[in-house]
Amino acid sequence: MAIPVLSKAARRACDHVRRSGCGIYDERPEPCRAFHCLWLRGAVGAAIESRPDALGVMFDQCTLRGSGELITVAYELWNGAFAAPEARSAIEAVAASLSPAALALSHYDRSWSELHVER
Ligand code: SF4
Structure with missing residues (x-):
């Protein structure tokens, strides 16, 4: 950050x-x-395997300047972290828990994308 x-x-x-x-x-x-990332806040499960330094993904929520919209973001902490099955599974679970089921993805290469999950 x-x-x-x-x-x-x-x-x-x-x-x-x-x-x-x-x-x-x-x-x-x-x-x-x-x-306090979402793991510290207990919002993505308390398992030590879900801790950002173990998973390679840190979840956070922030408010967009201008619109004031609250968004949830998954940050890829090292190159390729998003591709690991455990990370993918956590990302999809967090996205599915949101309404609408969409999660902003901040990739290690600084690009952004959005994940929409069908429920
Ligand atoms: S290491 Fe982390 S907690 Fe310590 S000053 Fe830097 S950003 Fe803040």
Whole structure:
């Protein structure tokens, strides 16, 4: 995610990320403290296999500027992550749970697409 206060662009590694996690965890800025992906919120299942760093997919919801529309997004965290069967299954389950059953997909190469699921 973009963290303007850190001059961190979206889809760029943060300068503070370390092998063990955040290198400034106790002093991390408010946007980092406030961010909770859908896994952390318990909305995509609590299984450790569904955690973004295991699945390669992070789900989030955000509001579109202008329209104010709330959208759900699946972010591909490494190249090819969306193609794994476990990731595909999670993506389809999340999409099917939405109304309408559509999920925005943010691909690792920065392209976007949308998935519509038949129910
Ligand atoms: S939580 Fe830490 S590593 Fe992650 S974006 Fe914020 S400052 Fe960077």
